[in-house]
Amino acid sequence: MKVTIEDVVLPSDQCEEIVKAGESGRVILGPGLRKEIDGVFIVKAGVLKKRSPNTYWVESYQKRYVPSRSENVIGVVVQKAGDIFRVDIGGSCTASLSYLSFEGATKKNRPAVKIGDVVYGKMLNASKDMEPELVCVDSDGKKNYMGVLEDGFMFKCSLNLIRKILNPKCPLIASLKNEWPFEMAAGMNGRIWIKANSMRETIAVGNAILGSEYASNEEIKSMCNNIASILAGHNS
Amino acid sequence: MRDLFLSNCEKNFIQKIVSEGHRLDGRNYNESRKLNITFGSDYGSCIVTLGETKVLAQVTCEVVQPKQIRPNEGILYINVEISPMAAPQFEANRQTDLLVYMNRLLEKCYKDSKCIDLESLCIVVEEKVWSIRVDVKVINHDGNLVECASIATLSSLAHFKRPDITRSGDSVIIHTLSEKDPIPTVLFHYPVCSTFAIYNSDILLSDPNFLEESVCTSSTEEESNINGGLLVVGMNQYKEVCLLDLTGAAIYNTNIVHKAIMNAADKCKDIVDLVKKLIASDDNLRQKRVKINFSDIITTEHKMSLCKKDLNIKLKNYNVDNITKIDDSDEEMEKNCMEISKYDVVSAAIQHTAEMFSKKGGSKWIEISSDSDED
Numbered sequence: 001m002k003v004t005i006e007d008v009v010l011p012s013d014q015c016e017e018i019v020k021a022g023e024s025g026r027v028i029l030g031p032g033l034r035k036e037i038d039g040v041f042i043v044k045a046g047v048l049k050k051r052s053p054n055t056y057w058v059e060s061y062q063k064r065y066v067p068s069r070s071e072n073v074i075g076v077v078v079q080k081a082g083d084i085f086r087v088d089i090g091g092s093c094t095a096s097l098s099y100l101s102f103e104g105a106t107k108k109n110r111p112a113v114k115i116g117d118v119v120y121g122k123m124l125n126a127s128k129d130m131e132p133e134l135v136c137v138d139s140d141g142k143k144n145y146m147g148v149l150e151d152g153f154m155f156k157c158s159l160n161l162i163r164k165i166l167n168p169k170c171p172l173i174a175s176l177k178n179e180w181p182f183e184m185a186a187g188m189n190g191r192i193w194i195k196a197n198s199m200r201e202t203i204a205v206g207n208a209i210l211g212s213e214y215a216s217n218e219e220i221k222s223m224c225n226n227i228a229s230i231l232a233g234h235n236s
Numbered sequence: 237m238r239d240l241f242l243s244n245c246e247k248n249f250i251q252k253i254v255s256e257g258h259r260l261d262g263r264n265y266n267e268s269r270k271l272n273i274t275f276g277s278d279y280g281s282c283i284v285t286l287g288e289t290k291v292l293a294q295v296t297c298e299v300v301q302p303k304q305i306r307p308n309e310g311i312l313y314i315n316v317e318i319s320p321m322a323a324p325q326f327e328a329n330r331q332t333d334l335l336v337y338m339n340r341l342l343e344k345c346y347k348d349s350k351c352i353d354l355e356s357l358c359i360v361v362e363e364k365v366w367s368i369r370v371d372v373k374v375i376n377h378d379g380n381l382v383e384c385a386s387i388a389t390l391s392s393l394a395h396f397k398r399p400d401i402t403r404s405g406d407s408v409i410i411h412t413l414s415e416k417d418p419i420p421t422v423l424f425h426y427p428v429c430s431t432f433a434i435y436n437s438d439i440l441l442s443d444p445n446f447l448e449e450s451v452c453t454s455s456t457e458e459e460s461n462i463n464g465g466l467l468v469v470g471m472n473q474y475k476e477v478c479l480l481d482l483t484g485a486a487i488y489n490t491n492i493v494h495k496a497i498m499n500a501a502d503k504c505k506d507i508v509d510l511v512k513k514l515i516a517s518d519d520n521l522r523q524k525r526v527k528i529n530f531s532d533i534i535t536t537e538h539k540m541s542l543c544k545k546d547l548n549i550k551l552k553n554y555n556v557d558n559i560t561k562i563d564d565s566d567e568e569m570e571k572n573c574m575e576i577s578k579y580d581v582v583s584a585a586i587q588h589t590a591e592m593f594s595k596k597g598g599s600k601w602i603e604i605s606s607d608s609d610e611d
Contacts, residue, residue: 064324076243088241116244153249155549193245199253203260206549230551 003042005050009058013042018056030057062159065090065189067126072146074154074187075134077117085113087121087134090156090189094131097121101135103143111148118149118193120185149185152195153202159190161213172212172220176205179228204231240325242450250451254435260447262550266499268443269380273391273511275518277529279418280396284388287445288378288548293388294371295396299410302358302365310357311367314342316385322377323446334381341382341481342372342389345427345470349478352393353422359401359408366398368421379446382468386429391511395518396421425472426508429479430500437463437488440496442503445548453484467493469500473508 003013018040021027029035032044033056042048046060065073067089075087078094086094097119102111113119125133136146165172166186176182182196182205192209196202204227211227212220253260263269269287276282280295302309316339320326346352357366370392372385397418400411433444433452441448444466452464465484471477477497487493521528 076241078241114244116242116247118243118245149245151248152245154243154245199249199256199258200551202249203253203258203262203549204551207551210549227551 003048005048005056007048008046009042009048010045011041011043014039015042015048015056021054026054028055030055032058032060059160063156063190065159067091067095067123067132067189069123069126071123071126071188072120072186073123073134073189074118074120074149074185074191074193075189076154077113077115077119080113080115085119087119089132089134089187090191091132095123095134096131097134097136101137102147103137103141113148118152118154120146120149120187120193122146145185149193149195152183152193153206154191154193155206155210156191157210158213159188161209162186162188162190162192165209165212169217170212170220171217172208172224175221175224176208179224180204180231200231204228240323240450242454246447247451247454250447251435254439254441254448259441260549261445263443265440266442268503269445271387271507271510273387273514274530274533275391275395275514275528277527280392282388282392282395283375283530283533284384284391286380286384286387286443288376289380289384290374290376291381291384291388292373292375293385293392294373295368295392296371297366297368297396297398299359299364300367302362306354307362308358308365309354310365312347312352312354313367313369314339314346314372314389315369316342316372316374318374318377322374326377337483338372338382338385341429341468341470341479342370342385344481345386345429345479346370346389346393349425349427349470349472351423351425351427351472351478353424356422357398360403364408368393368396368398377446379449380431380443382429383431383443386427386470387507387511390426390428390508391515393421394423394426394511395515425474425476426511427470427472427478428504428507429468429470430503432467432469432496432499434463434465434467434484434487434492437485438492440467440492440499442499447548467496469496471497471500471504473505475501475505 001010001013003009003015004017009015015033016039018027018029018033022040029040032042032046034041034043042058044058044060046058048056049059050056067073073089075089075095075097077085077097078088079086083099085097085099087097089095099105099110099113100107101124102113105111119134119136121134121136122138123132124135136143138144138146164170173184180196180201182194182201184195184205185193187193192206194202194205194209196205208224208227211223215223250260257265259265270285272285274283276294278294281293283290283292285291300311303311316335318326318332318335318338320328326332352368357368359365370389372388374381374385397420399413399418400416402409402411430442431444431449433441433448435441435452441452444452449466453466463485465482465487467487468479468481469477470479480493518528
């Protein structure tokens with residue numbers, strides 16, 4: 001079936017608009033699109049999106065993470081193997097994390113990472129045929145908020161929700177941060193780590209994040225207000 | 237089966253929150269998730285959802301030769317399947333411990349408790365009996381599979397009707413559904429399993445979700461959690477215990493079993509009443525020739541309600557319906573958003589890519605090397 005931008009699309013649909021745009025210049029195909037000899041095909045169910053001038057992709061609901069380079073992810077250390085840690089990032093296989101890729105780590109000064117710890121890191125390498133590699137330092141050798149996350153709580157959600165709350169236009173974090181203090185780390189692999197002063201406040205943050213998945217901007221704002229009032233009402 | 241690995245922070249958080257008297261999704265200790273039973277177009281097929289856990293059960297029957305030791309009894313066979321669709325850690329066509337455990341529990345609960353009148357399934361003694369097979373397929377796994385699967389088994393068995401037969405001399409005629417009305421299975425009593433998670437050897441959580449289940453059976457790094465376990469209580473509507481099963485640690489306190497049984501008794505009665513009521517209304521609808529199938533499950537509201545009302549993480553007093561009520565303060569709130577935050581919250585989730593830093597000229601190593609090149 002022929003489809004246009006902002007349509008709900010299904011696998012095997014074809015988009016001629018992209019082909020036309022491709023004749024006059026370069027086109028970038030994002031997830032869910034594949035180029036074949038006779039046109040551009042859609043391989044995922046979702047909504048076809050375009051970003052000017054030439055980027056196209058399909059936005060679909062997804063829970064399984066496919067590693068991709070330079071994305072920040074949250075993983076759980078599952079194994080210590082010699083000088084690397086194996087980290088479960090929710091992909092098809094575990095990622096490797098060298099003990100040297102922490103801030104200030106040397107061969108003598110090993111970082112204190114235990115099995116079961118939650119780490120926030122960046123994908124250094126994510127090719128299709130190799131084990132993905134994770135680092136907890138930036139190119140300056142600084143930790144830059146990355147590293148082991150202490151205490152708090154980690155939960156899983158859909159990849160769409162992560163993209164939604166990281167979108168600068170999403171009012172969730174802007175309105176939540178006025179209500180009560182908390183820390184949060186969002187991994188592109190569908191995991192969120194949160195920490196607040198008390199258990200109730202931590203749950204409230206999680207509640208607000210999960211509740212915003214299908215809410216509009218106005219609904220998110222009023223939901224944050226609502227949660228804050230529940231929290232305040234119970235505490236006093 | 238790949239083991240699902242729990243992080244320490246999840247374990248500690250759940251342990252702490254449960255010992256403080258809360259649960260992650262805002263339920264009370266003895267509160268269950270929402271139960272929903274839907275019947276399919278065939279007799280004996282149903283989908284049961286318990287929160288996010290979803291199980292499909294289908295009953296089929298065939299004529300077989302009876303066992304030598306029980307020549308006048310039919311055969312009941314229960315088969316459980318768990319595919320990677322239920323949760324990513326499962327592998328296809330692989331026997332796992334969980335699968336064997338569930339199969340055994342369901343057999344104990346339905347076969348060994350003799351809830352089905354097997355003698356009524358006999359056609360010709362020593363020659364032909366009905367064999368009833370229950371296929372239980374786990375569609376989504378979010379904890380408490382045993383309870384969900386047992387409700388599915390019970391409701392599909394109670395809903396099932398086998399074709400009528402007539403015997404004339406040596407020959408047996410099996411009538412199709414259009415020729416003669418099918419016969420329902422005879423159930424003496426309706427057993428249902430319910431699961432309790434035991435925390436710190438004195439807290440009972442009914443209907444634990446996946447996280448609560450795995451936290452209470454796993455051990456933390458200090459091995460402090462040897463007091464957790466899962467207790468399965470099978471009971472029928474007359475408050476008779478049919479099954480008792482404990483995994484995890486030993487119980488030092490007999491009160492806890494007593495408490496669980498008291499708790500399960502009320503719950504099982506409610507569930508059985510619901511199953512009976514639904515089957516009666518389903519029968520009524522079928523007699524009026526209303527088309528019934530699983531497509532009734534899929535509604536636009538269903539999608540939204542799943543995502544909005546059954547949040548995994550929820551405050552106790554949180555209610556979705558309240559959200560739209562306080563819209564009048566929207567303008568005020570927008571002003572608030574413009575203000576600088578009261579607290580110094582740094583968003584750690586900003587994408588810092590290597591390219592951004594090289595643009596800023598942050599890395600000194602690169603600069604030095606470029607200098608030396610010029611030299």
